[in-house]
Amino acid sequence: MVPLSRRGFLGSAAAGALAAPTVPAWLRLASPVAIASANGVKAVELAVQRMNEGWRPVDAAVAGVELVENDPEDDSVGIGGLPNEDGVVELDACVMDGPSGLGGAVAALQNIKNPAQVALKIMRHTDHVLLVGDGALRFARAHGFTEENLLTEKSRKKWLEWREKRSSIDDWISPEENGEHGKEWFRKFKHKTGTIHLGAVAANGDVGSCTTTSGLAFKLAGRVGDSPLLGCGNYCDNDVGTGGGTGRGEACILANGGSFIVHQMSLGRSPTDACMDAVKRVVRLTKVKRLLDAKGRPDFQIQFYATNKAGQFGAAAMFADRFAVCDGSGARLADMACHYDEPVK
Numbered sequence: 001m002v003p004l005s006r007r008g009f010l011g012s013a014a015a016g017a018l019a020a021p022t023v024p025a026w027l028r029l030a031s032p033v034a035i036a037s038a039n040g041v042k043a044v045e046l047a048v049q050r051m052n053e054g055w056r057p058v059d060a061a062v063a064g065v066e067l068v069e070n071d072p073e074d075d076s077v078g079i080g081g082l083p084n085e086d087g088v089v090e091l092d093a094c095v096m097d098g099p100s101g102l103g104g105a106v107a108a109l110q111n112i113k114n115p116a117q118v119a120l121k122i123m124r125h126t127d128h129v130l131l132v133g134d135g136a137l138r139f140a141r142a143h144g145f146t147e148e149n150l151l152t153e154k155s156r157k158k159w160l161e162w163r164e165k166r167s168s169i170d171d172w173i174s175p176e177e178n179g180e181h182g183k184e185w186f187r188k189f190k191h192k193t194g195t196i197h198l199g200a201v202a203a204n205g206d207v208g209s210c211t212t213t214s215g216l217a218f219k220l221a222g223r224v225g226d227s228p229l230l231g232c233g234n235y236c237d238n239d240v241g242t243g244g245g246t247g248r249g250e251a252c253i254l255a256n257g258g259s260f261i262v263h264q265m266s267l268g269r270s271p272t273d274a275c276m277d278a279v280k281r282v283v284r285l286t287k288v289k290r291l292l293d294a295k296g297r298p299d300f301q302i303q304f305y306a307t308n309k310a311g312q313f314g315a316a317a318m319f320a321d322r323f324a325v326c327d328g329s330g331a332r333l334a335d336m337a338c339h340y341d342e343p344v345k
């Protein structure tokens with residue numbers, strides 16, 4: 001039998017249209033690979049270290065993002081995350097495990113700083129995929145998670161400042177403002193975004209992934225974004241790879257970002273191309289004027305990340321941005337492909 005090189009394997013996957021790429025057992029990657037949003041350089045490094053120690057990709061991904069969840073200085077994830085409009089921190093997260101095809105998720109969870117760990121427990125200790133709000137908190141308590149106040153002084157002051165100055169700038173809007181043919185929205189609420197997504201590929205080609213966030217700052221209470229929704233802010237398929245997103249969650253939900261990226265890769269698209277396909281899908285689906293700038297372009301940032309079983313990775317964003325990656329060459333930041341080659345306003 002003629003040995004199949006990785007290049008040959010990828011080429012035949014691209015030519016084979018619907019056939020999802022599979023890695024033969026003998027084709028091991030030189031190193032595990034992890035990709036994340038730009039706040040995840042330490043997270044991807046730890047995830048790769050854990051996979052080198054034999055951890056499953058999903059567990060390695062959760063260990064990585066936990067560093068960011070535990071960092072009170074990152075105001076988009078875990079403790080120190082910016083609160084909702086009532087001043088309450090509500091966290092969202094989901095995990096997905098390639099080999100078993102199982103996933104777990106938690107949304108609008110209060111008082112527990114590591115929602116990704118709770119999502120793992122939901123995946124392993126229930127027959128469900130998603131728990132929300134009070135039920136999720138009770139489940140976390142049952143599993144011994146410690147409750148704490150997640151609102152740091154710094155985040156409380158930022159919330160108070162927004163509260164005092166917000167006037168009519170919030171997420172409540174009228175049907176007229178939301179209309180496809182309505183006027184350009186004059187009271188735009190520019191959300192601060194953050195979040196960490198981490199996609200992981202072990203040396204044997206198994207994949208796992210995780211996304212965790214405090215969601216959009218000052219969101220309506222109970223608002224759930226893309227991060228805890230499998231197929232949106234996070235998805236993986238052990239025959240293909242991982243896909244996830246950060247940025248404006250509503251756009252990622254409406255485009256089904258994560259599953260769309262994985263589907264594109266199953267058709268032979270590279271990780272970067274699949275991510276750019278998702279960005280273009282968001283552009284095409286964004287029609288209401290209040291979401292467009294004066295040039296008719298989406299007026300928000302969205303970032304997508306992908307890996308495939310062959311250890312290739314890529315990322316693309318609406319506006320110029322960076323992402324974190326770790327492979328055999330170590331952990332680093334790299335430029336994403338971008339649809340509009342300028343920084344987000």
Ligand code: ASP
Pocket residue numbers: 076192193194195213214215216224225226227233245246247248249250
């Ligand atoms: N995607 C997250 C959400 O919409 C926010 C973010 O990534 O900044 O909840």
